[in-house]
Amino acid sequence: MSKTKPLAPILIAFLIVDALVLGAAGSYYLTTRSMTKKLAQVEAQKPENIVKEAQAKVLPTEGYTTKLKWGGLVKKLVEVGAIDPAKYQEIYKSKTNGAELLALLETDSDQPIMINENSAYFLVNTLWALGLTQKSQVLDEGPMRTGGTDTGNFASTGGWTLGTKAAMELYSSEELIYLTEEQQELVQKIAANVYRPCCGNSVAFPDCNHGMAALGYIELAVANGLSEEQIYKDLLAFNSFWFPSTYVEMAVYFQQQEGKSWDQVDAQKALSYDYSSAAGAQKVSQAVQNVPGLKSQGGSCGA
Numbered sequence: 001m002s003k004t005k006p007l008a009p010i011l012i013a014f015l016i017v018d019a020l021v022l023g024a025a026g027s028y029y030l031t032t033r034s035m036t037k038k039l040a041q042v043e044a045q046k047p048e049n050i051v052k053e054a055q056a057k058v059l060p061t062e063g064y065t066t067k068l069k070w071g072g073l074v075k076k077l078v079e080v081g082a083i084d085p086a087k088y089q090e091i092y093k094s095k096t097n098g099a100e101l102l103a104l105l106e107t108d109s110d111q112p113i114m115i116n117e118n119s120a121y122f123l124v125n126t127l128w129a130l131g132l133t134q135k136s137q138v139l140d141e142g143p144m145r146t147g148g149t150d151t152g153n154f155a156s157t158g159g160w161t162l163g164t165k166a167a168m169e170l171y172s173s174e175e176l177i178y179l180t181e182e183q184q185e186l187v188q189k190i191a192a193n194v195y196r197p198c199c200g201n202s203v204a205f206p207d208c209n210h211g212m213a214a215l216g217y218i219e220l221a222v223a224n225g226l227s228e229e230q231i232y233k234d235l236l237a238f239n240s241f242w243f244p245s246t247y248v249e250m251a252v253y254f255q256q257q258e259g260k261s262w263d264q265v266d267a268q269k270a271l272s273y274d275y276s277s278a279a280g281a282q283k284v285s286q287a288v289q290n291v292p293g294l295k296s297q298g299g300s301c302g303a
Helices: 009-044 047-058 073-079 085-092 098-105 120-133 137-141 181-192 209-223 228-242 244-258 278-287
Strands: 064-071 109-115
Touching (some): 047 244, 064 073, 064 209, 073 120, 098 109, 109 120, 109 228, 120 228, 137 181, 181 209, 209 228
Antiparallel strands (some): 064 109
């Protein structure tokens, strides 16, 4: 049996040196990677970069697409006199993707209900027409009727001039969407939890255009079986494009106060009175007013 020859001293020394070099290189790599990560985290926390990230998440360039499709809804609104095609033509014919939107007045469509910078105005008006016209427990039994003010004198009623019929002739007049009694109650529940920064009232008191539009969408979404969680997410996206500066501020607020990026924020919480009412949005704005890059414009019922 042959004996194994011992390693030469030179070879042993080489292996030791090699191991030390590899260990040092590995340690240097890990240290460098850790430092790079920390620097990236510091860079991301700079106020101007927080604002940029907030803008990208609140107002994505591709817009926000819901799970619902228009179907024949817009055509129905034309048929019952809630939308005057001539007035819509005048407003939208020269807009980006105007022809695509105007086609909804005449035909059923598989086009998804979505919102971006170009479609936000069309969406608020069309959902406004829906919320105003749809037979609704919120409209018939809520503060729009019982609050002591003439129902026709609210911004959401007196302000609607895009139909062939008068607003109060349209008001809660057509069952465009079938809702059971249980679904009507769910609409009421969700509406009571949703605010917008132009007003102090929830969607259960839809006295302005955005409130009436939100009511119309809630009714459509509930009728189509969307979950409450999904409906809140959709409405938060709508509010974000309707009031962009308000919700960019809100995203920065949540990042700074709670360490949450916009996609981690609970939509129902963001839509609550504490954040999305006129008073709530003002408090948020004041809390982030010194952050560079934010441009506060406040809420407005103008589309």
